[in-house]
Amino acid sequence: MGLDPASMEVILGVAALILCLLFFDSYRRSRAPYSGWWCLAIAFLLAGNMSYLLDGTMFQIWAGPSGNAFLVAGAFSVWAGSRSLRLLPTPAWQLWTAPAATALAAAVENPGTNIWAGGLVYLVLMSTGMGLAAIDLWRVKSSSSRTRISLALAAAGLGGFFFCRAVAYLLEGPGGIALRTYLSPATTSLVTLVLLVIASFSMVSLSNEQLIRALNERATRDSLTGLLNRQAFMDLAGRELTRISATEPVSTVILADLDHFKALNDSHGHAAGDAALQAFAGACRASVRRTGLAGRYGGEEFLILLPGAGPEYAKAVASDISRRMALAEPSEGIHYPTVSYGIAFSSPADSADLAGMIAAADDALYKAKSRGRNQAVCADTPMLETPSAS
Template identity: 55%
Template sequence: MEFLDTTTVRFVFAVVAVTLLGLFYFVTFQRTRSIYSAWWCVALALFLTGSAAYLLDGTAHQVWANPTGNALLVLGVASVWASARTLRARPAPVWQLLAGPAVTLLVSALDSPATNDWSGGPVFLAFMCLLLALASVELWGIKRSSSRVTKSLALAAGLLAAYYLGRWLVFLAEGPDGPTFTTYFDSAITTLITLVLLVVVSFSMAALSNEQVTHDLHLRATRDGLTGLLNRSGFADLALNELNRIRANGTPGALVLADLDHFKAVNDTHGHAAGDGVLQAFADICVATVRSTDLVGRHGGEEFVILLPGADSNRAEAIVNQLSARFARATFAEGFEPPTVSYGIAAINSESTDLAAVLATADAALYEAKSLGRNRAVQGPTGRK
């Protein structure tokens, strides 16, 4: 059909991409400053410039414009994949982002780009399919309150990946001039499909950018900036839910307060940077030792708190002994030995409804551990020493 000629559709695509880029940058990115929205702005800019490069096909500039357009579009899809990874706090390595575009550019430049409109076509289509599929997988794996949005985006990326897979297979089977390819997979049809998806997806991207900002703010409000553990208020909120669950199920539990012995001496002797390294090392060991269902928080200063649902006091004491053993093997750049750790353990049962009371019991046990010479665990009044 005449209105589907490739040049016209690509021009329309460029206009829409410019509009979306402007709206997304000034309305979404400038307000949220989220990493996700930044990557999406990069992707839109690459889609725009890549499509614009194709407008030079049939001119003397095709020799460089065609390979450049291929590489820019692959890099644009790589940016979509990178944006999806930021929602799972998994930044994409630079070499993985650039490998596909670099290979596409090289192959396209060697495939007679001055006369071949489809120079590097098989490699270009393969990378487009692969990176869209990877973006779909990343989006599908996100577990957030906006799962409906991410699942829809994952489905859209997956369908487009399947479409590019079809393009690639038909291209290999009959070439770009074959009847199936020209009917269902030529550049005009693909650009039109991408245009529709781009408009729909951009609005969902704006919602995800807002959600990422909200999520980041929530993390800042509930997480300790140095160790990444729950802060005091964040721990308290989740611990209250666990206490309610323990009471409802009639299962045991234990709360542990851990304090690094003579921690001030580390700061005074080796500096605050070394002290921060000690706190981070102990935090990492705590997370690596307990279960994913346990709660670990920084209670303040050099004091940490651990909630162990389902564990009695004896099991809690065995766990803190593991913590101390692992921490004792930690090494630091300054060459000093890690400090010892004292622990106070409070048992939790179906009657333990007051978090403050449980903390007070553990704190009293911790005080006793300190008074007995440190580097030990003491169970609260309901247990044994």
């Protein structure tokens, strides 16, 4: 004997409640945006299905429109979560316009007596929300998540199912055979339950990926500036120099030091010094192209690797960082320090000697300090021009 719609809605509601509690605990620990949106989507799914249980009662007049609106809000919450994986915000009006339109469409079609009040708008917007989620999940970079495909397929499957229901509604009306058999509310609950379980297993993997990524971020990033820490910079820079040494024999290292940093700390406190370090880090991120690396070497010293770049480009980067530091707006009564730079570049004979380049940059930095600070000095290195043929 088949299950009636009410029984399926109860089963789906129980499953949604359990999953909501489980994923809320995951979100509470990880604070991952997508986990939060997924919890909200499941909560809306739970609220919508519980509202449908009141169909046929005196409460149907508000339960039907509310149930439709809750489910559409859940679909668009999945879309917002999908966008969060791509680091894209979702304006509030885009989230709430669809549920509001769904409730309004149901309210004007006699929801007290018409169980399908606002049905077409509901089906179209459910299909739209899940379709948008599937598109954004598919666009997530493969390096960001390996589970994006299964999540995208689950969202596309549910969106496609609601699209078929919308087409059947248009062609046959709510009393048509399609919406009473294989596209019935009971079938919808079953399909939603299956895809919810599939997506939830994928969510577990996604949450683990996000947790591992966060732990890796903490292990490689300086907590104050957000730049690479010393060990991570040395490891990544060493590998990068080795990788490009065959094709790019010239690379440049910049060793930067904030001038009179101790005086800033002594005069205005460590909070002012921290703000200066963060301002320099922001200037670095804005000035160093994506192929470069920037890290905190220690204290107020920073290292920058510019693979495949010569000293003139390094001077331009140093100048741009100093310009951005000068334009930064510190707290009243505080002036951010200037910056001195030591620049060293590799020779074709030894293009992967990171330690040697840092040592040469340190010598050049000492010269910059001794010459009055607030300048960039290049280390004495071998000539890089190719010898002319005799």
